[in-house]
Amino acid sequence: MSILLKVENLSRSFGGIHANSDISFDVKEGEILGVIGPNGAGKSTLFDLITGFTKSDRGQVILRDKNITNIRPDLICRMGVGRTFQKLKPFADQTLLENVIVGALVKEKNLKVARDKALEIIDFVDLIEKRHHYAKELSTGQRKRLELARALATDPKLLLMDEVTGGVDQRTIPGLVELVLKLKKNGITVVTIEHNMKIIMDISDRILALNQGKRIAFDIPKNISQNSQVIDAYLGKVDAA
Amino acid sequence: MTSQVVIQAIISGILMGLIYALIAAGLSLIFGLMEIVNFAHGDHLMVSMFSAFWFWMLFGIDPIYSIPLTILVMAVLGIATHYFIIRKILNSTMLVQICATFGLAVAIRALAQFFFTPDFRTIKNPIIQGKFEIAGIFIGQPQLYASLVCLIAFILLYLFVTKTETGTALQATAQDRQAAEILGIPSNKMFALGWAIGLSCVAVAGSMLSNFYYVFPDVGVNFSLFAFVAVALGGFGSITGSLIAGIIIGIVESVGGLLIDPSFKLLYVFAVYLFVVIARPQGIFGRY
Amino acid sequence: MINNFSAKLLEAKNEPLWYFNKNSLIIIGVVVLGLLLFPFTSPSKFAIHLMMMIFMHAVMAQSWNVLAGFSGQISLGHAIFFGIGAYASAYFYVKFQITPWIGILIGIGISGLIAMLIGIPILRLKGHYFAIATLLIGISFQVVFQRWPEVGSSSGLWIPINRESPWSSMQFHKSKVAYYYISLIFFIASFFLVWLLNRSKLGYRLRAIRDQSDAASSLGIHVSKYKIIAFIISAMIMAPMGSIYAQYVLIVDPNNAFNVDISILVLLISVMGGVGNIWGPIIGSAILIPISEFSRIYFGGTGHSIDLIVYGVLIIIICIFRPAGIVSLIPRSFREREKAK
Numbered sequence: 001m002s003i004l005l006k007v008e009n010l011s012r013s014f015g016g017i018h019a020n021s022d023i024s025f026d027v028k029e030g031e032i033l034g035v036i037g038p039n040g041a042g043k044s045t046l047f048d049l050i051t052g053f054t055k056s057d058r059g060q061v062i063l064r065d066k067n068i069t070n071i072r073p074d075l076i077c078r079m080g081v082g083r084t085f086q087k088l089k090p091f092a093d094q095t096l097l098e099n100v101i102v103g104a105l106v107k108e109k110n111l112k113v114a115r116d117k118a119l120e121i122i123d124f125v126d127l128i129e130k131r132h133h134y135a136k137e138l139s140t141g142q143r144k145r146l147e148l149a150r151a152l153a154t155d156p157k158l159l160l161m162d163e164v165t166g167g168v169d170q171r172t173i174p175g176l177v178e179l180v181l182k183l184k185k186n187g188i189t190v191v192t193i194e195h196n197m198k199i200i201m202d203i204s205d206r207i208l209a210l211n212q213g214k215r216i217a218f219d220i221p222k223n224i225s226q227n228s229q230v231i232d233a234y235l236g237k238v239d240a241a
Numbered sequence: 242m243t244s245q246v247v248i249q250a251i252i253s254g255i256l257m258g259l260i261y262a263l264i265a266a267g268l269s270l271i272f273g274l275m276e277i278v279n280f281a282h283g284d285h286l287m288v289s290m291f292s293a294f295w296f297w298m299l300f301g302i303d304p305i306y307s308i309p310l311t312i313l314v315m316a317v318l319g320i321a322t323h324y325f326i327i328r329k330i331l332n333s334t335m336l337v338q339i340c341a342t343f344g345l346a347v348a349i350r351a352l353a354q355f356f357f358t359p360d361f362r363t364i365k366n367p368i369i370q371g372k373f374e375i376a377g378i379f380i381g382q383p384q385l386y387a388s389l390v391c392l393i394a395f396i397l398l399y400l401f402v403t404k405t406e407t408g409t410a411l412q413a414t415a416q417d418r419q420a421a422e423i424l425g426i427p428s429n430k431m432f433a434l435g436w437a438i439g440l441s442c443v444a445v446a447g448s449m450l451s452n453f454y455y456v457f458p459d460v461g462v463n464f465s466l467f468a469f470v471a472v473a474l475g476g477f478g479s480i481t482g483s484l485i486a487g488i489i490i491g492i493v494e495s496v497g498g499l500l501i502d503p504s505f506k507l508l509y510v511f512a513v514y515l516f517v518v519i520a521r522p523q524g525i526f527g528r529y
Numbered sequence: 530m531i532n533n534f535s536a537k538l539l540e541a542k543n544e545p546l547w548y549f550n551k552n553s554l555i556i557i558g559v560v561v562l563g564l565l566l567f568p569f570t571s572p573s574k575f576a577i578h579l580m581m582m583i584f585m586h587a588v589m590a591q592s593w594n595v596l597a598g599f600s601g602q603i604s605l606g607h608a609i610f611f612g613i614g615a616y617a618s619a620y621f622y623v624k625f626q627i628t629p630w631i632g633i634l635i636g637i638g639i640s641g642l643i644a645m646l647i648g649i650p651i652l653r654l655k656g657h658y659f660a661i662a663t664l665l666i667g668i669s670f671q672v673v674f675q676r677w678p679e680v681g682s683s684s685g686l687w688i689p690i691n692r693e694s695p696w697s698s699m700q701f702h703k704s705k706v707a708y709y710y711i712s713l714i715f716f717i718a719s720f721f722l723v724w725l726l727n728r729s730k731l732g733y734r735l736r737a738i739r740d741q742s743d744a745a746s747s748l749g750i751h752v753s754k755y756k757i758i759a760f761i762i763s764a765m766i767m768a769p770m771g772s773i774y775a776q777y778v779l780i781v782d783p784n785n786a787f788n789v790d791i792s793i794l795v796l797l798i799s800v801m802g803g804v805g806n807i808w809g810p811i812i813g814s815a816i817l818i819p820i821s822e823f824s825r826i827y828f829g830g831t832g833h834s835i836d837l838i839v840y841g842v843l844i845i846i847i848c849i850f851r852p853a854g855i856v857s858l859i860p861r862s863f864r865e866r867e868k869a870k
Binding site: 051053072073074075077078082083085089090091092093094098101102103105106109111112114115116119120123128129131147150151154 | 537538541542546728729730733734736737740741743744745746747748749750751752
Binding site for chain 3: 278280329333335337339340341345350354504508
């Protein structure tokens with residue numbers, strides 16, 4: 001498998017806080033990379049740095065062979081990187097369909113074609129019946145699917161998902177997990193931040209562990225679960241794996 | 242263009258700047274508390290000036306002595322504004338909040354025009370009048386005393402906010418409304434207090450201004466704009482910032498008018514605004 | 530399972546992209562016809578004037594609405610573009626005898642250009658900062674034009690009266706009907722333009738920016754570029770109204786062209802009618818302009834202050850009680866309810 005994304009020495013500080021310090025890792029095409037770390041470890045900052053929402057102090061982000069460090073977010077999207085947000089940002093007063101069409105417009109010039117593509121993606125996430133519902137009327141789990149669908153509509157090669165199962169009730173989680181696996185089956189490389197240890201250990205091909213802005217481990221799940229630094233960072237937080 | 246003339250301009254600028262600073266402090270306080278820009282701030286200043294004028298015109302009370310009365314008037318007005326209007330739009334969109342205080346500005350100005358007529362008024366023979374001369378520099382007494390009073394008011398405000406219990410409660414509400422509530426600080430009352438204090442600042446400034454400035458319904462417009470610039474420059478929510486920013490604006494206005502062209506004073510101040518807001522959005526001390 | 534979903538998907542794809550409510554179309558058609566025939570019912574001069582004012586202010590409010598409703602930026606100085614349109618056509622007629630019909634186009638062009646120049650630095654500003662900047666710019670324009678000899682400084686430009694060739698000089702002294710039709714055409718054109726905008730890719734992108742500009746950015750939308758586009762379109766819709774107004778009153782000065790009252794009224798009409806909705810400006814204009822015109826008659830000079838008191842109070846009341854505007858009082862049409870099922 002070739003390398004799709006390479007991150008080298010990525011660093012960013014806010015005032016005195018080192019949100020990310022010299023983070024390096026790579027993402028292989030077609031894999032699911034899990035990103036774990038206690039709250040405040042710098043996971044979302046990492047996403048913001050990769051997708052251009054925050055400027056890095058040092059370091060590089062390389063997509064395939066293109067250096068995409070500090071490029072505008074919309075350009076990064078056009079290059080094939082999609083993302084969802086931890087704090088959901090649906091277009092509340094627009095329908096699910098309208099939300100996803102916005103994503104589809106990145107690649108489709110024709111509005112009708114974009115609409116059809118949006119419908120296919122909405123079908124993919126199993127929300128076709130709710131296509132005309134306003135985003136604000138959807139449940140949290142459905143909104144997570146909306147964000148996913150919206151990002152998928154941009155035809156990403158790489159999808160960064162920020163906490164898919166956060167704030168969602170237990171019954172909805174398996175469906176969401178199934179969705180993530182479906183993405184992999186469809187050839188999309190996924191990097192996902194997750195707090196739910198069991199899920200992340202189950203679905204990830206490799207895991208990147210962060211703590212206090214630094215990378216403390218980058219390995220296959222089996223080794224991560226036995227990594228003393230990771231266990232330390234998570235003391236008391238590990239679910240029975 | 243002698244250096245004396247320039248120094249004169251700088252001093253006038255600083256004096257005027259202290260007045261701008263107090264006005265801006267009021268605006269900044271209100272914004273720091275509830276993230277609402279009072280687009281009617283200049284018109285509230287206008288009301289204070291008229292208040293001072295009418296106390297003099299109808300009851301013969303000199304502006305210096307009517308300050309407490311005007312403070313009372315404006316504090317009540319501030320609390321009323323909060324109670325009847327602001328309270329209802331605290332959770333609305335920014336569009337609604339901007340339009341609401343903008344509408345208030347329009348209404349206040351038009352009411353003043355209707356009831357007071359557009360005529361320019363002046364207070365004749367106030368207690369404070371005349372000029373000083375120091376080394377060839379002329380300083381009008383009204384301007385000097387106005388700045389001093391505003392400076393004192395500013396210091397009192399600063400001490401109140403940082404040293405008193407209520408002041409600390411205000412700061413807490415400004416930083417995190419919900420956390421403050423949990424600690425037992427009633428945010429609604431804090432907001433009302435914020436409006437009362439914010440408009441009291443304007444009351445002091447307005448009273449002192451009425452000593453030497455024409456009083457008319459549209460007088461607040463330019464002060465509004467200068468206040469916005471000062472708050473943006475100093476940093477929304479920062480009282481210290483208002484002081485420095487106010488003085489800077491006073492100097493820019495005065496020296497700009499001297500060196501370039503007095504009729505474009507507003508443009509210089511506007512240029513400052515643009516520069517600040519693009520180069521350093523959070524202002525000198527801001528946290529927004 | 531798979532078959533079920535495919536069926537639903539196919540059904541969804543067969544839905545039309547846009548729903549046309551037959552009833553609305555018929556009503557619109559009837560109204561437009563009525564407006565076209567209105568002058569033939571021998572209305573009074575005042576009635577024609579009133580209708581003209583309603584049309585023009587509706588267009589101006591549509592302009593403001595494109596900016597606020599589409600990209601979420603609130604402009605408190607929209608009179609700028611009205612003034613530019615007015616001065617442009619007046620200036621080129623007075624100095625170069627260029628017919629105002631071309632003058633309107635020149636005004637549109639200059640407005641668009643200025644919108645771009647102003648927009649680039651200030652559109653990246655958030656909410657309050659942007660609003661304040663527009664206030665400052667609005668007043669700055671007035672100050673500059675008051676001291677610019679080339680355009681007549683405070684006295685402004687006086688358009689010489691021309692009774693011989695009404696069409697080429699766009700001055701109609703015998704009756705106002707021609708002005709009526711001109712403003713009606715712009716009224717219909719602006720409605721059509723906004724309608725098209727609503728249904729276009731640009732419309733989708735702008736609405737995305739309005740609702741969540743970060744998310745929009747992550748979905749491939751260059752936020753600042755599109756905000757500037759919206760600003761330019763907004764300016765270009767506003768400018769012709771200034772030009773027509775100049776031809777109507779035949780004098781353009783910094784006070785009537787860049788008046789903050791215009792900015793206020795345009796904002797009020799949009800907010801009252803309903804921001805972000807194509808019908809908002811029309812409803813707002815149809816209600817507010819008659820009020821303003823009648824108060825001018827009954828209250829004379831002081832009527833101006835009373836006008837403003839009413840405007841100010843109305844804005845506050847709407848903001849508190851019905852921020853979504855009058856449009857939100859109209860029950861969702863049948864097709865909307867169908868869609869939501």
